[in-house]
Amino acid sequence: MKIPSAILVALSLTAVASADVVLAPLFTDHGVLQRDQAVPVWGTADAGEAVTVSFAGQSVSTTADEAGKWRVDLAAMPVNATGQTLTVNGHNTLTLTDILVGDVWLCGGQSNMEWPLRNTTDADTAIPSANFPLIRHIKIERRIARDPLTTATGSWTVCSPETVPHFTAVGYYFARQLHAELGVPIGLVNSNWGGTPAEAWLPPAALEDLDILLAATSHQAYSYTGIHANLVNYQEKLAAWEADPENVEKPSMPWRPGAENHSLVLNNGMIAPLAPYGLKGVIWYQGEANADQPETYRTLFGAVIESWRDQFEQPELPFYWVQLANWQPGGIGWAFLREAQTQTLELPHTGQVVINDVGDPDDIHPRNKTAVGDRLARVALRRLHGFDIEDTGPTFASAILRDATIELSFTHAAGLHTTDGAAPKGFQVAGADGVFHPATAALTPNGTIKVTSDAVSIAHFVRYAWDGHLEVNLVNGDDLPAAPFRTDRL
Structure with missing residues (x-):
């Protein structure tokens, strides 16, 4: 039976009317919003849909654009350690509970930032004592993308002995110290991926700069040349082992980069969906994956900092990082990479902590993350909060x-x-x-x-x-x- 066109139109309008308004991925229960600055809240809906966001006595309305995107900015708010409700009304209603207002830090980099608290030197004492309900953590699921995404997977978790083993260790020790000194809620956005180079964390717009593009392609080419040489060497050793397995040791397959090591793909998948969430700053622990060509790192790292500031619409966003630790196999290349990290301090609103006294010469993942987090906290306390403390070594x-x-x-x-x-x-x-x-x-x-x-x-x-x-x-x-x-x- 043919359905009358009038009924089809009515069904179509009903489908449009029932479409859901959706929030950006960092807006979930137990989240932390940034204090003392305008707070962007955004998401998707049907084109032309009216959307109202209500929180802490504020109610702000907008209309989704032709692409279905909407955004409002809540006015700056003071610290609030009491969980409140954030509601979003469109065709449907979203209700987020236990939302705090404090300081939010993005924890970026590679495996030493990703390293979980449970695998650190002080885990046995840190985990049982982690009763800090005002510290919140969200782990962004690993994802690569050719183009910038708007969605990501993760949810805010309240810090407790049961949840904290999975937190970024550096981020947790950093947050614990800040919370102890400031008494404000601290949110940690844990978005990182082990073994990845700086260029993977750049947004597409960064590569419109020729110098940055040349640096990124130079490092990629250099890395793959080395990988090719390693694979040829492996083939030769494998052939020797196959010819005489009793007297020749079987070689191990050398490391090969995955898709996550290419330029842009991690920013597209794991940073773009988060911006422009309100942040207090960024802490960063990365560089190991670029130590094979330290001469390009100053350009690439500086581009990461400046481009993230653009993405989060905060041109003076504080960006503090960890200089590479001591690691014997790193050789002199690590010394030159550290030099590039230090040179990046020429950018304003930056800071660096040195950890050549707490690394492990035989392990690229030093387990003493307490000193790392505490030293990053010193930088933040002095430079952002005016504490009269030293944050830099000789x-x-x-x-x-x-x-x-x-x-x-x-x-x-x-x-x-x-x-x-x-x-x-x-x-x-x-x-x-x-x-x-x-x-x-x-x-x-x-x-x-x-x-x-x-x-x-x-x-x-x-x-x-x-x-x-x-x-x-x-x-x-x-x-x-x-x-x-x-x-x-x-």
């Missing part, structure tokens, strides 16, 4: 050459000492030939360090902690470690 300031001796001065060096009471370690000296040799260092009464090497009669250059791993012990009065440096490029 930092090279100047060098005076006196024949075989180089005398070094530092900033952030009040209470300069060594952790074990021994002479400072980790220094190298070179003559005019640029060949570096292990050096002997000594603290002076006036707070400088004198460095010499028996192999160098006229010293020209000095380096400190300049390798994947060199044993170091130099700290300031707050036990913050000295940052790696070199004078052969100054």
Whole structure:
């Protein structure tokens, strides 16, 4: 039987009328909204659908555009540690419960940021004591995408001994310290993926800049050239093993990158759906996957920072990161990557923590994440909240050459000492030939360090902690470690 066209039109209008309004992925029960700044709330609905968002005495209305997208901005709100209800009314009604107002931090990077609390040195004591209902955490599910997405999977979780083992460890220790000092709710948005390079976290717009595009493609090409060489080497070793399995050890297949290592795909899948959620700042732990070509990292990392600021519509969004830890297999490439990280401090509203004293020379995933989170919290407390504390370890300031001796001065060096009471370690000296040799260092009464090497009669250059791993012990009065440096490029 043919259905009359009038009935088809009526059915079509009914379908449109029953379509659901949908919220962006970070808006779920138990969430945290950013205090003291306008709060974007957005989602999708039918084109032309009227949408009203109500929260904390505010009620803001808008109409979905032709693409079905809508957004309102709630006026800035003070801290509120009492869970409130957020409602969205369109053709349907959405009700979110237990929504707090505090500080929200995006935790980005690769595996050392992703590393869960349950696998850290202090887990046995940290987990049972994690009764912090005002700390909230959302883990964004891994997802790659060719084009920017609007959806993502994850839900806010209230911190407790039962839930905290799965939190980002660095993020948790950071949040715990901030919450202890500020007394405000803290939200952690855990969006990261192990083994991924910086360029995977760039949005498409970033590659419109030729310098950034060249850096990204250069690193990708360099990485795949190395991977090809590794695979050829593996084939040769495998053939030798197959020919003589009793006397030749069977080789292991070398690491190969997955689709998640390509430019843009992680930003498209795991950052784009989150923006422009209101944030207090970003903490970042990444760089291992770019250490094979550190010369491109300054450009790529800076582009990540600037492009995320654009995406979240916060041009002064604080961005604090962790310098790579000590790891023996990293070799000197890690030293140059750390240098690129330090150079990125030229961007405003940035900060860096040094952890060359708490890494593991044999493990790319050091288990002491407590110090990492606490040091990041120090940076935030000093730079955002005005705490009168030190957040930086001894930092090279100047060098005076006196024949075989180089005398070094530092900033952030009040209470300069060594952790074990021994002479400072980790220094190298070179003559005019640029060949570096292990050096002997000594603290002076006036707070400088004198460095010499028996192999160098006229010293020209000095380096400190300049390798994947060199044993170091130099700290300031707050036990913050000295940052790696070199004078052969100054």
